Amino acid sequence: MSSRSRSPEPxxxxxxxxxxxxxxxxxxxxxxEVVTGISHNFFGIHIARTEGATYAVVxxxxxxxxxxxxxxxxxxxxxxxxxxxLGVVIGGRIAMAVTGL
Numbered sequence: 001m002s003s004r005s006r007s008p009e010p011x012x013x014x015x016x017x018x019x020x021x022x023x024x025x026x027x028x029x030x031x032x033e034v035v036t037g038i039s040h041n042f043f044g045i046h047i048a049r050t051e052g053a054t055y056a057v058v059x060x061x062x063x064x065x066x067x068x069x070x071x072x073x074x075x076x077x078x079x080x081x082x083x084x085x086l087g088v089v090i091g092g093r094i095a096m097a098v099t100g101l
Contacts, residue, residue: 023071030065053101
């Protein structure tokens with residue numbers, strides 16, 4: 001083992017980078033869901049063309065992207081609100097599946 005071995009990256013710095021990547025992906029996927037809700041098409045998979053389905057999918061996409069934006073701020077209160085948003089997203093997805101939207 002050489003005396004010039006690389007020290008590992010500090011954990012908080014690595015965690016911040018991972019959180020930023022996850023937050024950016026959440027924003028991207030939320031925006032994709034909004035586009036899907038409006039166009040009713042996601043890579044050849046069609047969703048219901050009802051008004052309720054459109055509003056539900058757009059709302060879920062907005063909440064998901066909003067949660068990503070809140071996580072990007074790296075503040076504790078924003079992260080708590082992001083978790084609330086994600087809980088609503090999960091509930092909304094379950095409700096959509098149960099109602100057949």
